[in-house]
Amino acid sequence: MNFTVEQIQLMHGNGGYWCQGDAVYIQANGDIEAIASYRLRMLQGAIGITSNLNTLDAFKTKNAIASKNLAYSERNQMLAAFCRMAVTSGFTAGVGRHEGENWESDWRNIVFVDLPTGQISFHIHDSELPLFAFLPVYEGKWDGHDTDTKWKRLLSL
Incomplete structure (x- = not known):
């Protein structure tokens, strides 16, 4: 390195x-x-x-967190564009909340899109909500899909 x-x-x-x-x-x-x-x-x-491994570990951790946050931010920008296309194509999309089990409080927002291939959903951070301000509250419920199923549904369009 x-x-x-x-x-x-x-x-x-x-x-x-x-x-x-x-x-x-x-x-x-x-x-x-x-x-x-x-x-x-x-x-x-x-x-x-x-x-001083604590220094190295802190540096690596700081960079890993920054990289992860950048990846989520880029994903969410792409997701916002996809949601605009989905809505203009007549698909249902909206923002819901993750309820129940332990979850980080600032990651409880979920963007849902109902596709012909099935529902997909993505957790988004509170700071990313403005990207999705054009979406209504999602009235449906999570259908229980896992991450693998979500990506299969999206890529099967």
């Missing part, structure tokens, strides 16, 4: 760098040049590896 200087500087918050597979502890702020020296000394066996 190769990190840019900017990414390494972001990880420095807790004093550790992750450098192309070698965890290196750098004490001085902004001492990026020290990384090459540390890596060379490690390769020569002159020093061991000192790592």
